[in-house]
Amino acid sequence: MGEQHYDVVGIGNAIVDVISQEPESFIADNDLVKGAMTLIDTERAERLYAKMAPAIETSGGSAANTMAGVASFGGKVSYIGKVRDDQLGTVFGHDIRAVGVDFDMTSATDGPPTGRCLVVVTPDAARTLNTFLGISSLLHPNDVDLGLVASAKVLYCEGYIWDIDITKQAIRKAVEACGAAGNKVSFTLSDSFCVERHHSEWLELVDGPIDILFGNDDEIFALYETKDLDTAVAAVQGRCEIACITLGAEGSLVVTPQEVIEIPAEPVDNVVDTTGAGDLYASGFLYGYTHGLDLAACGHLASLAAAEVISHLGARSQVSLHDLAVSKGLLAP
Amino acid sequence: MGEQHYDVVGIGNAIVDVISQEPESFIADNDLVKGAMTLIDTERAERLYAKMAPAIETSGGSAANTMAGVASFGGKVSYIGKVRDDQLGTVFGHDIRAVGVDFDMTSATDGPPTGRCLVVVTPDAARTLNTFLGISSLLHPNDVDLGLVASAKVLYCEGYIWDIDITKQAIRKAVEACGAAGNKVSFTLSDSFCVERHHSEWLELVDGPIDILFGNDDEIFALYETKDLDTAVAAVQGRCEIACITLGAEGSLVVTPQEVIEIPAEPVDNVVDTTGAGDLYASGFLYGYTHGLDLAACGHLASLAAAEVISHLGARSQVSLHDLAVSKGLLAP
Numbered sequence: 001m002g003e004q005h006y007d008v009v010g011i012g013n014a015i016v017d018v019i020s021q022e023p024e025s026f027i028a029d030n031d032l033v034k035g036a037m038t039l040i041d042t043e044r045a046e047r048l049y050a051k052m053a054p055a056i057e058t059s060g061g062s063a064a065n066t067m068a069g070v071a072s073f074g075g076k077v078s079y080i081g082k083v084r085d086d087q088l089g090t091v092f093g094h095d096i097r098a099v100g101v102d103f104d105m106t107s108a109t110d111g112p113p114t115g116r117c118l119v120v121v122t123p124d125a126a127r128t129l130n131t132f133l134g135i136s137s138l139l140h141p142n143d144v145d146l147g148l149v150a151s152a153k154v155l156y157c158e159g160y161i162w163d164i165d166i167t168k169q170a171i172r173k174a175v176e177a178c179g180a181a182g183n184k185v186s187f188t189l190s191d192s193f194c195v196e197r198h199h200s201e202w203l204e205l206v207d208g209p210i211d212i213l214f215g216n217d218d219e220i221f222a223l224y225e226t227k228d229l230d231t232a233v234a235a236v237q238g239r240c241e242i243a244c245i246t247l248g249a250e251g252s253l254v255v256t257p258q259e260v261i262e263i264p265a266e267p268v269d270n271v272v273d274t275t276g277a278g279d280l281y282a283s284g285f286l287y288g289y290t291h292g293l294d295l296a297a298c299g300h301l302a303s304l305a306a307a308e309v310i311s312h313l314g315a316r317s318q319v320s321l322h323d324l325a326v327s328k329g330l331l332a333p
Numbered sequence: 334m335g336e337q338h339y340d341v342v343g344i345g346n347a348i349v350d351v352i353s354q355e356p357e358s359f360i361a362d363n364d365l366v367k368g369a370m371t372l373i374d375t376e377r378a379e380r381l382y383a384k385m386a387p388a389i390e391t392s393g394g395s396a397a398n399t400m401a402g403v404a405s406f407g408g409k410v411s412y413i414g415k416v417r418d419d420q421l422g423t424v425f426g427h428d429i430r431a432v433g434v435d436f437d438m439t440s441a442t443d444g445p446p447t448g449r450c451l452v453v454v455t456p457d458a459a460r461t462l463n464t465f466l467g468i469s470s471l472l473h474p475n476d477v478d479l480g481l482v483a484s485a486k487v488l489y490c491e492g493y494i495w496d497i498d499i500t501k502q503a504i505r506k507a508v509e510a511c512g513a514a515g516n517k518v519s520f521t522l523s524d525s526f527c528v529e530r531h532h533s534e535w536l537e538l539v540d541g542p543i544d545i546l547f548g549n550d551d552e553i554f555a556l557y558e559t560k561d562l563d564t565a566v567a568a569v570q571g572r573c574e575i576a577c578i579t580l581g582a583e584g585s586l587v588v589t590p591q592e593v594i595e596i597p598a599e600p601v602d603n604v605v606d607t608t609g610a611g612d613l614y615a616s617g618f619l620y621g622y623t624h625g626l627d628l629a630a631c632g633h634l635a636s637l638a639a640a641e642v643i644s645h646l647g648a649r650s651q652v653s654l655h656d657l658a659v660s661k662g663l664l665a666p
Contacts (some may be wrong), residue, residue: 053432
């Protein structure tokens, strides 16, 4: 990696989360797909919201959460995603800039409203995502600043954005620009149902331009059509430079063509809301990777960031991840 | 009290809180009045927001918080306040209805946006309020449903709303309707600077239509121009049926013409954010009062609700206050 201006540029759906805690019965009563991300339209969003308990609003969006995390570690980061010039768009823009992420997109002055995700958190700390994409689904290839993409060591793309054809084209364009500049392409599989929807294309992506792949066990299983971890690890090994497979409380595996590194999970006293666990894992890993740390050290930063975010409601860290890592001896003061 | 339809009807500024945690230096650096509520205009709101850390949004508004608390105890409650048909107005309406408060106001289709309060929480858990009133400042006397006011055992008014002439008239109209119906008028002093701004009018209110008065020590001191608690208690005693004086960690005093009842504070392991402490105190007291509990029992419910709300960010309870009170033996299952 050369002397790029940014450590990471992220691209994804710009979303504000609307989070409520609900009893387990809420899932079945409202026909939700527990643990998954389901796209919903305006009417469904209004009906579901009306059923939800009092909520809190926090900025979200998978890649945006990751970029906020890299910035919280002290990395230099930019983000590409689309919001409207409405109140939730203002909230999204404020929160991502306030943590130090460059976000230079102009808010759209017409079209659908800023996207939001109705996040239902059950007593087991599982999160069920119901996403109204709004204007985030209109991220056009022309919205991708190729100079910006070329100026970062790593491009980070969320799989969620593959669900819409125009945004998929935007990612493809960014991936090409990243490769042409000799930079690294990283990608998160996002959701096992999302993997199933885009299965053959994503197999090609992993074999092709993706250098660093992130996914949890269910997502890797869906990609390689197995239910066995060893089989999945063997299937992904060598397909890309690095594959990070997260395993919840069991920690994670960092798989390279040469080795499989086991990373323990950071202990958490009280898991409140697992929203953002994978996003923040990626943030720690990418911060370490772009700062020349060895892969085990990258994994430990990843575990630390994931542990912080699942200890409270919301998918953004509530403390400085840099300070937290310093306090744990994982980064120099 | 007869067989009214509602236990309490509240009237106040309908506000969404935008909460960030900041270092102590943020107060001086931005010329904030620590611990107070300061009204700010659009330009000041934008400048301050741009300086704030990533925030969370939750519904707020003093009287609205109190009504949400009474509903969480299981009381029958309605709320009068004004929002726009914008995203924050939708959030406000959802959250107050979701906890069981009737909120039948039509969202305004033009005018300024829904009000918001930039809440700065410092490491000592103190909150500094910077309020952009937006459309809440346009609550017109005609917005007050006199039949609704007459249908509640108690009317609850926040002092904050006195800052705007038109909303003051709305409160005056509600207070008159409440008195004419033979119901009780309760009122919170809200903020010591607010007391200073409306000093002589509020002395008359306490001597006149107010039956139940809520305020903290600073507010009662401002009202009776003293710095001595005994002097303040003696000054307010007999001026109204009940005066509740909150004293932070020292608990509270319930002052009637006949006696002064000392209520201990409910212990809190970790005070995170004192926003809403007074609002939720009033909710517990009013729930008990409208359900025929003795004054000491009302005070214990008040302390319990205040303790819950200061243990987390945001000014609405995060658990069922009814269930919490049952678990503490303060209410029957």
